[in-house]
Amino acid sequence: MVDPLLMIPGPSNPYPEAVKEANSRFIPHYGEEFLKLYWETVNKLKRLFGTKSDVYLYPGQATSVVEMILNSILDKGDYIIFIGRGFFVDRFRRIAELYGGKPVNIASERIGSRINVSELEYILKSIAPKAVFLVHSETSTGLLEDIDSISSVILDNTFFIVDAVSIFGAIEYKSDEWRIDACIGYSSKALGALPGVTPFMLSEKLTNYILDRKSHKGFLNDLKTWIEYKDLWKHHPYPVSLSSPIILSIKGAVDRILDEGIKNIEYRHRKISKLSIEYASSIGIEKLPEDGFESPTVTVGLLNNNYDARHIAEELLKNYNIMISTTWLIGLNGLRIGHMGYNAREDYIEKTYRGIEEIIKSYK
Ligand SMILES: Cc1ncc(COP(=O)(O)O)c(C=O)c1O
Incomplete structure (x- = not known):
């Protein structure tokens, strides 16, 4: 059986360079060779995050890192603003509540549109929250929020x-430049490496705030542990074991991205996103996100009620061996098509929409 083409919003098919690197050696998560790989990878990831601050590699899923950050920052009764609408914003808002925070949601007028930044600015000044949480690319709606405008109104404290x-x-x-204090990535979405590691960055301001705290708020689930171990054990600057194959794959993927050039990578993703929206529109699928703010990595489009999104996705997999997703997370009748990392390619997009078109035609 041939593996399906993963045109889902993650995981994506890894870059060949990532797979090659992962298969090249098997080494433990400490020792001279691993440390060299670790620091080289971390330093290159800093370029991808656009930061001079510290970057960490967490051996687990992105939700664990978000939970750790919320646990580390929030004290009982602290206000925290959650921006926008969608599945992931809702999930993290509920997690903030579990850690004693008081979430305030600034919702957009409709699913898929940007928030009103003046409203954010007004509420920021009124409640002086401990933190603002933004899902930059809401994978459930396909919206890429306007981070430039949002970051310009965030208060210094x-x-x-x-x-x-x-x-x-x-x-x-x-x-x-966007004055981010904690930024969470992932290994197997647009980064194009193997799944299972979450790279994240912390600003100096947040690092100092955490270090100034007297006690820990857990062990693995507290940023303080990760920050302290960076200097505590020089031969092992992380509190637990890490997966060397995944980190090798991240190195392979990052090298590939830097070779192609970050600006070229962005151009490729934006071009493919535009193409995806054009194909969708040509077969009657209406994109959900607001004009000009479509995520370059995932197209979310709604179907008219003659068609069943889940059925289309099942048929595409069965007959074309292409996997796509649906908008089930937000309860709408639509498709979610991922085009990230290695899979942001014209031929893959064309193949995917040709299949969808055939399935739609077979309805008639
Ligand atoms: C925007 C966004 N945030 C968070 C997550 C959660 O990631 P994980 O499953 O690695 O916890 C996802 C997963 O798809 C996502 O798309």
């Missing part, structure tokens, strides 16, 4: 946390 999970590796990231 508010932490700015950004979930870049489904966009990291696809565009030129500017964590320092």
Whole structure:
């Protein structure tokens, strides 16, 4: 059986360079060779995050890192603003509540549109929250929020946390310029490596805030542990074991991205996103996100009620061996088509929409 083509919003098919690197050696997560690989990878990831601050590699899923950040920052009763609408914003808002935070949601007028930044600015000044949380590319709706405008109104004493999970590796990231305090990526979405590791960056401001805290708020689930171990064990600057094959794959993917050039990578993703929207529109699928703010990594489009999104996705897999997703997470009748990392390619997009078109025609 041939593996399906993964035109889903992650995981994506890894870059061949990532797979090659992962298969090249098997080494433990410490020792001279691993440390060299680790620091080289971390330093290259800093370029992708657009930061001079520290970057960490967490051996687990992105949600664990978000949970750790919320646990580390929030004290009981702290306000935290969650920007926008969608599945992931809702999930993280609920997690903030579990850690004693008081989430305030600034919702957009409709699913798929940007928030009103003046409203954010007004509420920021009224409640002076501990943090603002932004899902930059909301994978459930296909919206890429307007991070430039949002970052311009964040207050100096508010932490700015950004979930870049489904966009990291696809565009030129500017964590320092956008004054981000914590930015969360992922290994197997646009970064194009193997799944299972979450790279994240922390600003100096947030690092100092955490270090100034007297006690820990857990062990693995507290940023303080990760920050302290960076200097505590020089031969093992992380508190637990790491997966060397995945980190090798990240190195392979990052080298590939830097070779292609970050600006070229962004151009390729934006071009493919435009093409995807054009194909969708040509077969009657209406894109959900607002004009000019479509995520370069995922197209979310709604179907008219003559068609059943889940049926189309099942048929595409069965007859064309192409996997796509649906908008089930937000309860709409639509498709979610991922085009990230290695899979941001014209031939893959064309093949995917040709299949969808045939299935739609077979309805008639
Ligand atoms: C925007 C966004 N945030 C967070 C997550 C959660 O990632 P994980 O499953 O690695 O916890 C996802 C997963 O698709 C995502 O798309």
